[in-house]
Amino acid sequence: MSRVAITGASGFIGGRIVELLNAQPGHEMRLLVRRFGGLARAVRYPVEVIRPRAWDVAGVAEVLEGCDTVLHCAHDWNDAGWNVAFAKTLVRASAQAGVDAIVALSSASVYYPSAEPTIVERAHATSTPWEYAQVKRDVTEALLSESRAHDIPAAVLEPPCVYGPFSGFANVPAQQLRAGRVVVPTDDEGIAHLVHVDDVTHAMLAAADSRASGRFLVTGAQPVTWSWFYGAIQREIGAGEVVPMSAAAVDELLAPTAGAAVRRARTDPRVVLSSPRLALARNAVHRIVGDARWSKARAQVPRLVLPEPSDRLYRWSRAMIDDGRARSELGYAPAKDISRGMAELGEYLRWARL
Numbered sequence: 350m351s352r353v354a355i356t357g358a359s360g361f362i363g364g365r366i367v368e369l370l371n372a373q374p375g376h377e378m379r380l381l382v383r384r385f386g387g388l389a390r391a392v393r394y395p396v397e398v399i400r401p402r403a404w405d406v407a408g409v410a411e412v413l414e415g416c417d418t419v420l421h422c423a424h425d426w427n428d429a430g431w432n433v434a435f436a437k438t439l440v441r442a443s444a445q446a447g448v449d450a451i452v453a454l455s456s457a458s459v460y461y462p463s464a465e466p467t468i469v470e471r472a473h474a475t476s477t478p479w480e481y482a483q484v485k486r487d488v489t490e491a492l493l494s495e496s497r498a499h500d501i502p503a504a505v506l507e508p509p510c511v512y513g514p515f516s517g518f519a520n521v522p523a524q525q526l527r528a529g530r531v532v533v534p535t536d537d538e539g540i541a542h543l544v545h546v547d548d549v550t551h552a553m554l555a556a557a558d559s560r561a562s563g564r565f566l567v568t569g570a571q572p573v574t575w576s577w578f579y580g581a582i583q584r585e586i587g588a589g590e591v592v593p594m595s596a597a598a599v600d601e602l603l604a605p606t607a608g609a610a611v612r613r614a615r616t617d618p619r620v621v622l623s624s625p626r627l628a629l630a631r632n633a634v635h636r637i638v639g640d641a642r643w644s645k646a647r648a649q650v651p652r653l654v655l656p657e658p659s660d661r662l663y664r665w666s667r668a669m670i671d672d673g674r675a676r677s678e679l680g681y682a683p684a685k686d687i688s689r690g691m692a693e694l695g696e697y698l699r700w701a702r703l
Contacts (some may be wrong), residue, residue: 357422526589
């Protein structure tokens with residue numbers, strides 16, 4: 350590659366791509382942005398930042414003129430329709446501008462819930478209630494369909510949980526643990542598939558260099574358990590508690606029944622502090638002890654952090670991820686083992702005071 354256009358450079362992975370490309374000689378980077386906020390990491394380097402005059406094919410093609418490769422990392426969390434529409438626009442504009450290859454970032458979330466013991470690149474046989482995963486499915490289909498129609502190589506990378514400094518899989522677990530007790534799957538019910546951001550970046554660059562097409566799963570050197578992952582972060586920050594729990598036990602706590610409410614109160618004392626049924630008694634105690642003592646006592650009651658519905662789909666799963674296609678066609682091999690990656694993550698957590 351020589352001139353690379355990058356979307357989503359204000360994000361975690363896009364920002365890391367800018368950092369790693371800057372360390373390699375012979376690359377010019379052009380960042381396509383809709384807004385200029387969040388670019389502090391990227392603009393430390395000699396990059397060209399451009400907001401297209403219009404987000405149609407002509408406007409985007411104008412910005413892509415002279416670029417060899419497009420690395421597409423952008424994702425709008427608030428506008429699902431934009432993601433799909435822009436994927437089509439980006440391919441058409443790339444073809445018009447003479448771009449040689451497109452590499453887009455998706456997610457292994459598209460394969461959950463998985464009824465198979467091993468996840469491979471395939472058509473999605475099951476529906477998903479997870480909006481993010483459905484959007485990623487739609488974007489992938491749109492991008493690959495358009496690339497075939499316009500005869501331009503397009504590869505879509507599908508990593509599982511991408512971790513590293515500045516990632517959601519660093520910040521969120523640390524914040525959850527500081528809030529109290531975090532529920533994770535028991536070791537026999539869930540596998541944590543983690544891949545370091547540097548490995549994902551190198552896989553994207555390898556896909557661009559090889560002018561690959563199609564979908565590619567990329568994952569880390571070895572899976573771990575969720576209790577191991579959260580336990581490692583817990584030790585780094587010195588706060589919180591990891592609570593392994595079966596899927597059946599989680600369902601019991603979340604069930605809309607009176608019995609479930611009692612079980613929830615026993616497991617999560619903070620429920621007592623928020624239950625509408627106890628409002629009168631709670632307010633009376635608050636008045637008696639006063640604001641200061643009430644706030645102090647409330648803060649000392651640990652919160653039980655239960656999984657979101659999307660967490661249930663992939664965390665409580667034993668399905669393995671097969672990245673054989675990326676290894677054979679892209680020459681992909683994860684270089685960052687989990688112990689080294691977590692040690693770096695610990696340094697970041699301490700630096701960021703999370």
